[in-house]
Amino acid sequence: MIGVWVFNEWYKLGSPRPLQLVELGPGRGTLMQDVLRVLKQLGLSSTDVSIHLVEVSPELSQTQEQKLCGTSSPYIENPEDGDYFRKNITTDGSSIFWYRHLTSVPRGFTMFLANEFFDALPVSNKFRKTDNGWREVLIDIDEGDGPHHLRYLLSREGTPASKVFIKSGETRDDFEVSPETAVFCSELAMRIEADGGAALIMDYGHNGKSCNTFRAFKNHSLHDPLCEPGTADLTADVDFGFMKEQVDERLITFGPVTQSFFLINMGMEQRLHRLLRTCKEEERKNLISGYKMLTDPSKWGRDSNFAMFLSCQSFLVKYPPAGFYVDLDKE
Ligand SMILES: C[S@@+](CC[C@H](N)C(=O)[O-])C[C@H]1O[C@@H](n2cnc3c(N)ncnc32)[C@H](O)[C@@H]1O
Numbered sequence: 329m330i331g332v333w334v335f336n337e338w339y340k341l342g343s344p345r346p347l348q349l350v351e352l353g354p355g356r357g358t359l360m361q362d363v364l365r366v367l368k369q370l371g372l373s374s375t376d377v378s379i380h381l382v383e384v385s386p387e388l389s390q391t392q393e394q395k396l397c398g399t400s401s402p403y404i405e406n407p408e409d410g411d412y413f414r415k416n417i418t419t420d421g422s423s424i425f426w427y428r429h430l431t432s433v434p435r436g437f438t439m440f441l442a443n444e445f446f447d448a449l450p451v452s453n454k455f456r457k458t459d460n461g462w463r464e465v466l467i468d469i470d471e472g473d474g475p476h477h478l479r480y481l482l483s484r485e486g487t488p489a490s491k492v493f494i495k496s497g498e499t500r501d502d503f504e505v506s507p508e509t510a511v512f513c514s515e516l517a518m519r520i521e522a523d524g525g526a527a528l529i530m531d532y533g534h535n536g537k538s539c540n541t542f543r544a545f546k547n548h549s550l551h552d553p554l555c556e557p558g559t560a561d562l563t564a565d566v567d568f569g570f571m572k573e574q575v576d577e578r579l580i581t582f583g584p585v586t587q588s589f590f591l592i593n594m595g596m597e598q599r600l601h602r603l604l605r606t607c608k609e610e611e612r613k614n615l616i617s618g619y620k621m622l623t624d625p626s627k628w629g630r631d632s633n634f635a636m637f638l639s640c641q642s643f644l645v646k647y648p649p650a651g652f653y654v655d656l657d658k659e
Pocket of ligand 1 (some may be wrong): 351354356357358359382383384385388428440443444445448449454560
């Protein structure tokens with residue numbers, strides 16, 4: 329469905345060729361593999377698409393390369409014609425590049441994808457409202473008899489970060505901020521405004537209303553983030569409200585909407601019925617349970633899994649992106 333979305337929006341925006349497709353944090357490369365298969369089915373040839381992956385992990389970039397190219401290439405220290413660290417050709421013949429930073433990706437019309445990328449970025453500031461005003465939640469060595477050698481403590485006064493990140497109308501009394509998210513959003517906004525394109529962002533998140541979502545998981549269970557740091561995954565729900573604030577001056581935004589809303593609007597039910605007509609008997613059960621898993625609000629389709637769209641093309645207000653509702657406030 330994401331591949332169909334990319335094709336649809338790219339086509340609507342004038343189908344500039346080659347289609348520069350960028351994925352932030354491609355993980356194991358599964359989403360990109362699926363998207364490329366769909367673009368091929370929809371008639372795009374290998375030279376119609378160029379792929380650019382922004383990945384911070386050298387190990388994962390190798391996994392992605394194996395999946396998408398079927399071969400390994402050497403790490404490139406100082407490329408002559410760009411700022412990538414790996415380049416190859418996909419199994420279908422498209423050129424593909426890896427970068428450590430979004431700023432290194434070549435400029436030009438681009439369709440951006442980010443799936444479960446923003447929730448992997450650190451939340452480095454946390455704030456709490458007190459009777460004396462906003463304070464920053466800091467981490468200190470615990471020399472007392474607390475359960476860990478670390479403890480939370482509140483700043484004595486408001487900090488410079490609290491002046492930057494707390495808005496006058498803030499209604500929450502405890503929340504966290506990911507400054508790195510702001511940096512990525514500003515770069516996306518600058519590029520889409522100047523060069524054209526769109527971004528589809530999929531993540532667990534809220535629209536700037538949830539409090540205190542910072543948490544840790546170890547062995548699939550909740551874990552105290554201050555206990556044995558470095559041994560557990562840290563995460564916080566993505567704050568789509570904050571992301572929209574970073575791009576609002578430059579772009580039109582749609583959503584967030586729930587995953588089930590997006591997928592059903594994209595015609596996933598019709599797609600399921602088509603597949604069921606031609607699939608093998610043993611695939612039937614998998615297709616039906618996969619559909620239910622992704623769209624059922626009590627499973628992965630639930631409210632916390634949102635998608636969002638950004639674009640500077642003002643005609644999109646009249647002709648909104650597939651999968652989203654029309655934002656009447658913006659009309
Ligand atoms: C949870 S995974 C994303 C999963 C993947 N998109 C998918 O659909 O399966 C997060 C990805 O973001 C990458 N990542 C995390 N922080 C990053 C950063 N600052 N810059 C670039 N990539 C980053 C990770 O290495 C990983 O590939």
